[in-house]
Amino acid sequence: xxxxxxxxxxxxxxxxxxxxxxxxxxxxxxxxxxxxxxxxxxxxxxxxxxxxxxxxxxxxxxxxxxxxxxxxxxxxxxxxxxxxxxx
Amino acid sequence: xxxxxxxxxxxxxxxxxxxxxxxxxxxxxxxxxxxxxxxxxxxxxxxxxxxxxxxxxxxxxxxxxxxxxxxxxxxxxxxxxxxxxxxxxxxxxxxxxxxxxxxxxxxxxxxxxxxxxxxxxxxxxxxxxxxxxxxxxxxxxxxxxxxxxxxxxxxxxxxxxxxxxxxxxxxxxxxxxxxxxxxxxxxxxxxxxxxxxxxxxxxxxxxxxxxxxxxxxxxx
Numbered sequence: 065x066x067x068x069x070x071x072x073x074x075x076x077x078x079x080x081x082x083x084x085x086x087x088x089x090x091x092x093x094x095x096x097x098x099x100x101x102x103x104x105x106x107x108x109x110x111x112x113x114x115x116x117x118x119x120x121x122x123x124x125x126x127x128x129x130x131x132x133x134x135x136x137x138x139x140x141x142x143x144x145x146x147x148x149x150x151x
Numbered sequence: 152x153x154x155x156x157x158x159x160x161x162x163x164x165x166x167x168x169x170x171x172x173x174x175x176x177x178x179x180x181x182x183x184x185x186x187x188x189x190x191x192x193x194x195x196x197x198x199x200x201x202x203x204x205x206x207x208x209x210x211x212x213x214x215x216x217x218x219x220x221x222x223x224x225x226x227x228x229x230x231x232x233x234x235x236x237x238x239x240x241x242x243x244x245x246x247x248x249x250x251x252x253x254x255x256x257x258x259x260x261x262x263x264x265x266x267x268x269x270x271x272x273x274x275x276x277x278x279x280x281x282x283x284x285x286x287x288x289x290x291x292x293x294x295x296x297x298x299x300x301x302x303x304x305x306x307x308x309x310x311x312x313x314x315x316x317x318x319x320x321x322x323x324x325x326x327x328x329x330x331x332x333x334x335x336x337x338x339x340x341x342x343x344x345x346x347x348x349x350x351x352x353x354x355x356x357x358x359x360x361x362x363x364x365x366x367x368x369x370x371x
């Protein structure tokens with residue numbers, strides 16, 4: 065079977081996030097008050113072949129830990145669904 | 152016999168000729184090593200130079216570390232061979248697990264291109280054998296992701312094992328404990344964000360990097 069994988073990569077707490085900080089600083093000037101905690105991460109999407117959702121999740125998590133994220137500075141969450149189910 | 156230093160070139164590397172120039176200025180011979188090859192060709196030391204290997208896509212160094220040449224470099228390092236990572240090369244070595252920690256974006260949110268003053272914290276490394284402890288060297292930086300970080304346990308180990316090789320006198324980028332360069336346990340792998348290869352001649356504004364590149368040649 066094929067599964068859609070969506071990996072949401074975020075900077076860990078305390079890691080510099082210049083993009084998030086710059087967006088947050090700009091918001092009041094644009095009339096958006098009361099917005100805080102802006103952070104900018106990245107999303108990686110791909111399709112993976114596996115026998116079931118469990119194997120697909122394991123493969124995706126391995127890929128995430130070994131390549132897609134650097135655990136010193138980043139965290140990630142992985143979501144897996146059969147092809148076509150993602151919005 | 153002339154000491155030969157291999158300089159690894161990835162797609163997007165842009166400081167390889169600066170490294171070759173500095174090595175040859177100090178009496179060695181520089182030899183370019185293409186990332187997709189896996190033969191070091193008997194070089195005596197390796198420099199992983201600066202630039203934007205593989206466009207810095209995903210993260211600086213994240214893709215470069217899978218190059219076959221990096222497998223050869225890891226083996227060379229494991230056998231005690233001297234390996235120096237400069238700027239993007241430092242990022243590659245941390246991603247490859249040859250050095251601890253990671254380089255995050257500068258705390259000041261800006262790309263930095265300026266001279267910095269570095270303090271030599273140990274003479275016991277392949278980069279600082281010729282340098283005196285406490286010596287201050289003017290060496291330029293040129294980076295956006297040069298803010299060294301690591302967990303508390305790693306930092307405590309680096310301090311206890313005297314593995315912080317260079318510190319910034321006036322920290323420009325937010326690096327933890329003012330760290331500009333570190334070494335591995337064997338002290339034969341060193342990474343630093345500043346560019347000593349761009350400070351090997353007074354015409355370039357400083358010749359203070361010569362003692363560092365000279366040290367690498369001594370260690371080879």
